[in-house]
Amino acid sequence: MTYRYAVALLGASLLFALGLPAQAALPRAASVPGGVALVNLGPASTGSSPPRAWLGEQQVLVTAADGQWMAVVGLALDTTPGSHTLRVTAGNGGEARSVSFSVNSKDYPEQRITLKDSSKVQLSAGDLTRVEGELAAIQGIKRHWRDADDTDTGFVLPAEGRLSGRFGVRRFFNGEARSPHAGFDIATPRGTAVKANSHGIVLATGDYFFNGQTIFVDHGNGLISMYCHLDRIDVQAGDAVSKGQRLGLSGMTGRATGPHLHWSVILNGAMVDPQLFTVSAARAR
Secondary structure, three states, X not given: OOHHHHHHHHHHHHHXXXXXXXXXXXXXXXXXXXXXXXXXXXXXXXXXXXXXXXXXXXXXXXXXXXXXXEEEEEOOOOOOOEEEEEEEEEOOEEEEEEEEEEEOOOOOOEEEEOOOOHHHOOOOHHHHHHHHHHHHHHHHHHOOOOOOXXXXXXXXXXXXXXXXXXXXXXXXXXXXXXXXXXXXXXXOXXXXXXXXXXXXXXXXXXXXXXXXXXXXXXXXXXXXXXXXXXXXEOOOOOOEEOOOXXXXXXXXXXXXXXXEEEEEEEEOOEEEOHHHHXXXXXXXX
């Protein structure tokens, strides 16, 4: 047993003995579009229930850290910089209060990609109908909420490889502007094991026009991970998975220029930078 692990275990035991809320490992704060805002909601006292918080109509993750209740708020890439407000209620209900926080601006770089298969850029009527249906289904998945008391935001990398595509890059396919890159890519040979970045429940799987074969894993409290362009899927909806468990194999299905894993993290319905959740991301470079 390492010293660091022993200290963490001792700390958790003391919290349990004192009846204090368990302390979470928080993602790194980055209150910018595509980032995560950590908003202090007040002391986490002995025996207290966590407050509940909403950004607009979407409930957000609340956890205890350093004796405080913290809202862990995902900020979509189109979030307007400036002041924003959470609606907060006590864990047992009661009158709502407002808690404000600020979002700073951030400029993301551009990326220009040429695809030989122009049908992945200029869609046929049939493909467009398919894509619209898939986007609606994915929006529903992104808004999914499951109450959980064991959400783990300390992620491991889901695959070994070179970081080949950064989060937030503004993309142009064959010269035409498309949605920003809402995840990061790990270049891996076809057939590389893709693993769960944290424990959870498989929320959905599917084969999508752009994303190819895809898995969504629900980690609870509005935190979801997405794994795209897979060559094979080894799990199904409803399966409980552990951190590091193999979910499938990497590939290049969907719109892809080569074999790789596209990994996205969704927090309260917003696509956010996965690197904020893992200290191991540097190994993917």
